[in-house]
Amino acid sequence: xxxxxxxxxxxxxxxxxxxxxxxxxxxxxxxxxxxxxxxxxxxxxxxxxxxxxxxxxxxxxxxxxxxxxxxxxxxxxxxxxxxxxxxxxxxxxxxxxxxxxxxxxxxxxxxxxxxxxxxxxxxxxxxxxxxxxxxxxxxxxxxxxxxxxxxxxxxxxxxxxxxxxxxxxxxxxxxxxxxxxxxxxxxxxxxxxxxxxxxxxxxxxxxxxxxxxxxxxxxxxxxxxxxxxxxxxxxxxxxxxxxxxxxxxxxxxxxxxxxxxxxxxxxxxxxxxxxxxxxxxxxxxxxxxxxxxxxxxxxxxxxxxxxxxxxxxxxxxxxxxxxxxxxxxxxxxxxxxxxxxxxxxxxxxxxxxxxxxxxxxxxxxxxxxx
Amino acid sequence: xxxxxxxxxxxxxxxxxxxxxxxxxxxxxxxxxxxxxxxxxxxxxxxxxxxxxxxxxxxxxxxxxxxxxxxxxxxxxxxxxxxxxxxxxxxxxxxxxxxxxxxxxxxxxxxxxxxxxxxxxxxxxxxxxxxxxxxxxxxxxxxxxxxxxxxxxxxxxxxxxxxxxxxxxxxxxxxxxxxxxxxxxxxxxxxxxxxxxxxxxxxxxxxxxxxxxxxxxxxxxxxxxxxxxxxxxxxxxxxxxxxxxxxxxxxxxxxxxxxxxxxxxxxxxxxxxxxxxxxxxxxxxxxxxxxxxxxxxxxxxxxxxxxxxxxxxxxxxxxxxxxxxxxxxxxxxxxxxxxxxxxxxxxxxxxxxxxxxxx
Numbered sequence: 080x081x082x083x084x085x086x087x088x089x090x091x092x093x094x095x096x097x098x099x100x101x102x103x104x105x106x107x108x109x110x111x112x113x114x115x116x117x118x119x120x121x122x123x124x125x126x127x128x129x130x131x132x133x134x135x136x137x138x139x140x141x142x143x144x145x146x147x148x149x150x151x152x153x154x155x156x157x158x159x160x161x162x163x164x165x166x167x168x169x170x171x172x173x174x175x176x177x178x179x180x181x182x183x184x185x186x187x188x189x190x191x192x193x194x195x196x197x198x199x200x201x202x203x204x205x206x207x208x209x210x211x212x213x214x215x216x217x218x219x220x221x222x223x224x225x226x227x228x229x230x231x232x233x234x235x236x237x238x239x240x241x242x243x244x245x246x247x248x249x250x251x252x253x254x255x256x257x258x259x260x261x262x263x264x265x266x267x268x269x270x271x272x273x274x275x276x277x278x279x280x281x282x283x284x285x286x287x288x289x290x291x292x293x294x295x296x297x298x299x300x301x302x303x304x305x306x307x308x309x310x311x312x313x314x315x316x317x318x319x320x321x322x323x324x325x326x327x328x329x330x331x332x333x334x335x336x337x338x339x340x341x342x343x344x345x346x347x348x349x350x351x352x353x354x355x356x357x358x359x360x361x362x363x364x365x366x367x368x369x370x371x372x373x374x375x376x377x378x379x380x381x382x383x384x385x386x387x388x389x390x391x392x393x394x395x396x397x398x399x400x401x402x403x404x405x406x407x408x409x410x411x412x413x414x415x416x417x418x419x420x421x422x423x424x425x426x427x428x429x430x431x432x433x434x435x436x437x438x439x440x441x442x443x444x445x446x447x448x449x
Numbered sequence: 450x451x452x453x454x455x456x457x458x459x460x461x462x463x464x465x466x467x468x469x470x471x472x473x474x475x476x477x478x479x480x481x482x483x484x485x486x487x488x489x490x491x492x493x494x495x496x497x498x499x500x501x502x503x504x505x506x507x508x509x510x511x512x513x514x515x516x517x518x519x520x521x522x523x524x525x526x527x528x529x530x531x532x533x534x535x536x537x538x539x540x541x542x543x544x545x546x547x548x549x550x551x552x553x554x555x556x557x558x559x560x561x562x563x564x565x566x567x568x569x570x571x572x573x574x575x576x577x578x579x580x581x582x583x584x585x586x587x588x589x590x591x592x593x594x595x596x597x598x599x600x601x602x603x604x605x606x607x608x609x610x611x612x613x614x615x616x617x618x619x620x621x622x623x624x625x626x627x628x629x630x631x632x633x634x635x636x637x638x639x640x641x642x643x644x645x646x647x648x649x650x651x652x653x654x655x656x657x658x659x660x661x662x663x664x665x666x667x668x669x670x671x672x673x674x675x676x677x678x679x680x681x682x683x684x685x686x687x688x689x690x691x692x693x694x695x696x697x698x699x700x701x702x703x704x705x706x707x708x709x710x711x712x713x714x715x716x717x718x719x720x721x722x723x724x725x726x727x728x729x730x731x732x733x734x735x736x737x738x739x740x741x742x743x744x745x746x747x748x749x750x751x752x753x754x755x756x757x758x759x760x761x762x763x764x765x766x767x768x769x770x771x772x773x774x775x776x777x778x779x780x781x782x783x784x785x786x787x788x789x790x791x792x793x794x795x796x797x798x799x800x801x802x803x804x805x806x807x808x
Contacts, residue, residue, distance in 0.1 A: 175580050234784040241525065244580070245727050246783050248720065252776030260769040377587065377716070384584045422595050426588030430573060433585060437576045447669050 133411035146290045147410050148403055153296040155402020156303045157361055161379035162386065162394035163307065164354040169388050171323045171347040172232070173330075174243045178250040180376015182223075182352060185258050187359030187368045190216040191267045209273035213356075220352030221345075228344045236330075236340070259370060269363035276364060299361045306357055307395060310350070314391075319346055327389075381429035387442020396440065401425045452801040468650055485639055490632045498631045499704075505738075505745045506638045507700045512725040512737035513649050514692025519723070520732035521653055522685035523665030524574050525583035529693050529722045531593035534714030535563040536694025537701040538603045541612045545605065552617035552625055553637065556698040563694020564687040566593070571686030575679060578668075590716055597714060611709045614702050625702045634703040641699065645692060650734055652688065661685055662732075724775065728782050730789025739790040747771065 137144045161179060168176040194212040202208050231246050272278070277294035314320040325333040326343050334340055359368070362375060382401045386393025408424045438444055452473050459465045469475045489502060511533060518526050539562035543555045570589035577585050597603060604612050616626030623629040624637050652658050660681045663671035672678050697714070705713065721744060729740025748771045755767075786792050 231780055231784075238783075238787065240579070242783050242787055244583075245723075246780050248724070249776040249779030249783070252772050252779070254776075256769040256771070256773030256776065260766065260773075377591075380584045380587060384581050388580065420595065423588060423591035426585075426591055430585055430588050433577050433581060434573065437578070437581065439581070 136411060142290055147406050149290065149292060149296075151403030151406030152399065153293075153299060153402070154406060155399040156300050157358065157365075157375075157398075158379050158382045158402050159395045159398025160303050160306075160354060160358040160361070161375060162382040162398055163310070163391065164351045164358065165379065165383050166386075166388065166391055166394045167310070167354065168347055168351050170327045172326065172344055173240055174232070174247060175240065175388070176351065177244065177247040177376070178254060179351060179355065180374075180379065181251045181254045181258075182220075182355040183359045183362065183375065184368070184370055185223075185254050185359075186216060186220055186352065186356035187269065187363040188258055188262045188267065189219050190356065190360065191270060191363070191368050192262045194270050194273065195267075205273060209270055212270075213274070216356060217353065220356060221349050224345050224348035224352055227348055228341060232344055233341060255370060266367035266369035269360065269368050274360065276360075295364055299364075302357065302361070306354070307391070310354075311391060313350075319343075323347065378425065381425040384439055385429040385432050387439030389443045390439070390441035393439055393441035397429075401428060404428050452798070452804075454802075466654070468654060482643070486636070490635055495631050498635050500749055501742075501746050503631070503635055503638055503704045504700075505742045506635075506642045507696050507704055508722065508725055508745055509738045509741035510642050510645060510699065511693050511696035511722050512729060512741050513646060513734060514689045514696060515722050516726050516729075516732065516734070516737050517649065517653070517661070517692065518685055518689040519726055520730075521658060521665060522661040522682065523668075524571075524682065524685065525580070526586040526689070527583055527716070527719050527723065528570065528586040528589035528593070530697075530714040530716065530718035531590040532563045532567055532690040532693040533697025533700060533718070534593055534597050535566045535690075536560055536697035537714070538597060538612070539563065539694065540698035540702060541614075542603070542605075544615065544617065548615070548617075551619060552702065553619060553641070556641065556702060557695060559698040560691040560695040563697070564691040567686045567690025567693075568683050571683055571690075574682050574686065587716070590719055594714055594716070611707055612701065614706050625706075627706065638699055638703050641695065645695065646734060649688075649692070653734070657681075657684065665732075724779055727779060728789055730791030733789070733791035735794055736789050736791030739794065743790065744775070747774065 161183060164179040164182070165176060168174055168179070190212055193215050194209060197208055197212065202211075227250065231250060232243075235243055235246060277298055279294045280291050281294065282289050282291045314323060322333070322338045322343055323346070325336070325338055326340065330340060333343075378401075379398075382394060382397040385400060386395070386397030405421055405425050405428075408428075409421045413420050432440065436442075452471075454471045454473075457470075457472055459470065464470070469478060490498070493502065511529060514532075515526065515529050518524050536559040540552075540555050540559035543559060544550075544552055547555075566589075570586065573585050574582050601607075607613075614625050616623055616628055618624060619633075619637070622633055624633045653661070660671070660676045661684075663674065663676055664678060664681050664685075668678055671681070700713070701707065725737065725740035725744050727740075728743060729738070730736030748767070751771055751774070752767050782789060
């Protein structure tokens with residue numbers, strides 16, 4: 080009995096020790112606010128600039144804040160889309176597909192390139208042609224999936240994860256070289272109109288100011304949500320979806336119950352290709368379609384580690400956290416550091432989360448045994 | 450027939466632990482060093498020195514650094530170029546602050562600054578593993594690259610935002626800056642690389658290296674055997690960053706003669722060094738050299754080799770084909786020989802031993 084009491088006492092002490100950092104942080108924040116109110120620290124003081132000034136800016140111009148959050152939200156949805164492509168492939172084949180970013184660019188370039196080519200060949204431009212180009216692009220992505228499976232994945236069955244990861248690096252470089260050779264290095268304009276995507280801006284008057292929302296962004300959010308819902312349904316309720324989850328659990332066990340690994344991989348890479356195409360259209364419509372876009376893959380990586388490699392909800396929530404956090408950080412805290420902090424701010428957010436949850440927010444806990 | 454160890458007995462423990470236990474190997478390494486020190490500077494043109502030899506050495510050193518982390522300790526890092534940049538900028542600031550001290554000292558010393566930064570960014574590796582760590586090291590890459598552009602103190606408030614290498618001498622001979630001869634730069638590079646490789650070879654063959662490899666193979670098991678993970682991993686980060694930092698300082702001072710931060714230490718460079726390590730062979734020092742030589746020489750060979758055999762090639766296309774070939778090479782090597790060029794080297798040696806018989 081005395082053991083139990085000691086254990087309980089230990090538990091209390093441990094709990095207090097755990098709560099200590101949080102309490103200390105709260106105390107420090109309260110002290111800073113108090114210091115600011117009493118005028119001990121003021122503008123120009125670093126502590127003031129970091130902890131007080133941005134919040135005053137937020138409170139004084141709430142419409143600007145809403146605008147920033149909205150922009151962050153849209154960016155976050157798009158990050159989530161890219162991260163989703165990674166998660167799909169990782170879940171089903173254990174491959175951390177570095178080439179997802181370049182697949183986005185490649186899909187978008189193929190779409191635009193095919194459209195231009197057919198347009199120049201004399202076919203009437205417009206919605207039908209765009210649809211045709213879309214279908215042809217899907218065919219190209221399917222061909223890519225088959226090729227990757229045949230040439231890269233099949234000979235590398237049973238290799239450690241890092242080898243497969245490196246192989247996708249190789250794939251990235253092949254796709255960059257091939258894409259630039261075929262489509263040229265010049266930026267292209269996404270065929271937003273022909274695809275029937277809305278363009279235009281709506282202004283809303285809220286909180287004593289104006290918030291302008293691009294129709295395209297709304298469409299992007301809706302399409303992304305629909306696609307994520309479709310994918311979730313596909314994974315949860317279809318025969319192939321079940322097979323995919325079986326493969327993710329164990330290659331060997333899946334093979335032994337008669338699931339064809341090769342076929343599953345083609346399906347997975349094709350699904351990732353479709354996600355890449357949708358992402359490419361959305362990103363391309365917001366800026367040019369060029370190989371500079373492949374840095375968005377690097378933007379998606381912090382989303383991925385934040386949400387966890389194996390979790391679809393993780394990708395979505397991670398995307399939103401990174402998207403909104405990044406925009407707010409750049410807008411309110413960026414000038415303090417001389418701007419341009421967008422390139423690494425997302426990584427720092429993700430790193431902070433990782434220190435507390437080493438497998439991301441929703442990632443599967445890796446249980447290590449000897 | 451000539452490459453045999455028959456009749457060579459190991460009579461002491463020291464002899465047994467030697468890095469080159471076979472006499473022919475020792476003669477071979479002496480010949481290679483002789484060729485590198487005398488033959489290459491005497492025979493090769495300025496062009497070869499500038500575009501192939503010096504960059505090969507620089508990249509080989511960086512690859513050794515990365516290999517210590519990825520190949521020996523099993524921690525994936527994508528921040529190599531960032532650490533190279535730390536070395537370069539540290540060297541620049543140091544030589545401007547203390548111009549009277551020899552530049553070679555500063556090139557080596559800049560590695561320590563890089564090592565300190567490396568340890569800092571290596572701290573998460575104790576908690577984060579695998580791909581999560583790989584992405585976490587990207588934080589280092591992007592943060593460091595950003596600070597090279599945005600912190601004007603680092604490039605001494607130049608309006609151009611880039612660093613210019615001042616002229617420095619060693620025993621009266623200019624070795625850095627625009628007036629230095631390529632031969633002098635090459636010899637300094639070679640000496641630093643040879644010394645550091647010798648050091649690395651001793652590290653990875655000794656107790657420290659064995660601890661790293663144990664961590665690589667299974668870190669929990671290594672911990673149970675009494676290896677302190679905290680020290681082993683952070684030491685790996687420190688040593689790795691030290692090598693990368695020295696390589697970075699060499700790249701700017703002895704090869705490029707100046708650096709644009711945004712381009713020289715970009716993530717692309719990190720990837721290239723990772724490829725060198727993969728193609729050369731994970732966990733192999735000789736592989737780092739072979740891989741660096743291959744990846745550095747490949748664009749030049751393509752550019753001048755293909756037109757020579759009658760295939761016309763424009764500049765842009767050459768770059769695209771180069772990128773495709775690099776990618777294809779990586780995939781090819783992973784499929785055919787996951788252990789890289791180093792493994793091919795071993796196979797060749799084995800074949801030589803039994804030649805002219807097949808077994």
